[in-house]
Amino acid sequence: MAILFIMPSIAAVGIFVYGFISWTGYVSLTNWNTLVKDLSFAGLKNYIFLFNDYRFQSDLRNTLFFTLFFIFGTLGLGFLLAVLIDQNIRQESLFRNIFMFPMALSFVVTGVVWQWLLNPSTGVNLILAKLGMENLPRWYTDTSIAFSFPLGNIEFGIPVAIIAVVIAAVWQMTGFSLAMYLAGLRAIPDELKEAARVDGATEFQIYRKIIFPMLLPITISITIIMAHISLKIFDLIYAMTGPGANFVTDVPGVYMFETTFRGNFYANGAAIAMIMLIFVAIFIVPYLIANRKGD
């Protein structure tokens, strides 16, 4: 009986998700790189092109550092805020709402707002200049790469401009990890902490031996969710900076959109989409398998 009810959605997912993934995978192996449809088989040509491409190599570097900063930023800030709010402060719901509110916005809105705020000549730099600061940060227009060394065609290192984008992304998503952590902290029985205190544990030890281990599953969940957001991010960057000067804020999602719909490189675009899918799968699949074992 139950199987009958889920059949339609299985069919829909089968066609509109797996069917289209297969189609994209097929297109990525063809020569279809103009408006004229050309489905002749090209092997891995498009993938080889991408991995030798300056722009795509920059994208991979940017995605790596964006993902790292984004995950650590949301985890760290979310945890800190959750601990502070958990101290039974007055007006707790007000603070919760303040920090959760950015999540109600779309990444496009966040992108536009932070594009103004971090504009090197108009935004927060005006305040910094008023405060007498010199050598103002250039935010997302900074083309320098910190700790760089040459790798392939590109300079590998931390793109300074990506930090501006991470600030906006963390601002948007911290509310989520705050809510998760707050729920996690509330779920830890007070008796445990009390017992530890009676045994003479310091606050630091309580965090290290009780709270952190009990929050580990939540941390993993947040990491998985943030990782897949950051690996396929498009809207925030497209609205905020676009590819950026010298592609310092470019990511595969933006490249995929531009190469497919501006350059008509359909096969290249499909190849980028497949690579993005593989990256997300690398994060998600082990998690799913672990979950299944847990059941």
Place this chain on the structure above:
Amino acid sequence: MKFKHLAILSALLLLMGIFMAACGSETETDAGEADTENEAEAPASEAPAEGKKPLEIFSWWTGAGEEAGLLALIELFEEKHPDVEVINAAVAGGAGTNAQAVLASRMQGDDPPGTFQIHGGAALNTGWAAAGKMEPLNDLYEEQGWYDKFPEDLIELVTSDGDIYSVPVNIHRSNVLWYNVAIFEEHGLTPPTTFDEFFAVAEALQEAGVTPLALGDREPWTASHLLESVMLGKLGAEKYNQLWTGELKFDSLEFTDVMETFSQMLDYVNDDHAARNWQDASQMVANGDAAMNVMGDWAAGYFATDLNLEPNKDFGWVAPPGTEGMFMVVTDTFGLPKGVEDPEVVKDFLRVLGSVEGQDVFNPLKGSIPARVDADVSKYNEYGQQTIEEFKKSTLTPSLAHNSAAPAGFVQQFNQAVNIFVSSRNVDQFIQTVQAAQDEHINQ
């Protein structure tokens, strides 16, 4: 409790039923729509009234002046053809990016709009015309006597293998150097016409603490836009055009000279160019934050309409260095896709679009000049009138940054290379990349 479960279950069932019904009806319309019914997609309010023939016009004109121009044109058409109901299928989005994505999926799904906006030149010829998706319009040109009404160079732009594929409605000039009149007067300078003069003026302005050249290359095409003017100025019209036939190589000495000049010009642009778009850059000139800006003449519409500035008083214009007597063309054209339901209706629209009346109702509002040589000059403002005169006596060349000179694939790779060049200033690397793109996309 039991009841609650039952209620949820029946609600789910209902939802599923709706979903399946929706799926079912969708596939039905899909099948029916493939050959005929374009109107099935349009919102109910825009569907044609009983007995009227539909005509869908697809464009990316949703901004202030351009939308007004399009609506005026549609009104004129409906007056002449009361039996046709126009469906205005405009898709918003900068420089038509979104519209092109929608158009591509519809053309490839054999569901073309009645007619659609496309830039004359490579976008048309190496795009839909090469893909065999357009009907030739030679007989329409013959019938309307358009062969002597449009300039020869312009007809050349919409011709591919001897067949004409679209009708131009307007002309934009892409090579214009805009300047702030007050700044030039204050420092006793004259607008530059050669590269030597340009660098002398720029140096003087820099010393006086004024940003000489405004650039906003948040979208990389604007840097390509500046570079194409430098290319035209340094190479001249003939050699510039040879780049698009493969007769002139990018790894030639002449082109190296172009890139060195371009690199030198970049020394005089505003620091925050990567955070600005073209309007921001134009606004810098309008506000007096910068002295000059190279941009197409849609900037004239922006100055006059949006910022309420007066031509020749607040803002002035000259051809960028070395391009006097040359006219880089961006032309919007409309064609007839293969497989439309009623080609005669589309042709009726193209007849209006190509008439003097049609062009004069559209262009003064859009801020462009008419494609026809016999349009009514008195309807245009000071900038428009001067441009109409110059258009008649100039050598026309296609714009690269606006997809008229080379296939979209080349333009995309060129834009990427320019984006890298603006920060790296590596001439060799740039030339190598662009030469590879020329070999791949232009040389047969």
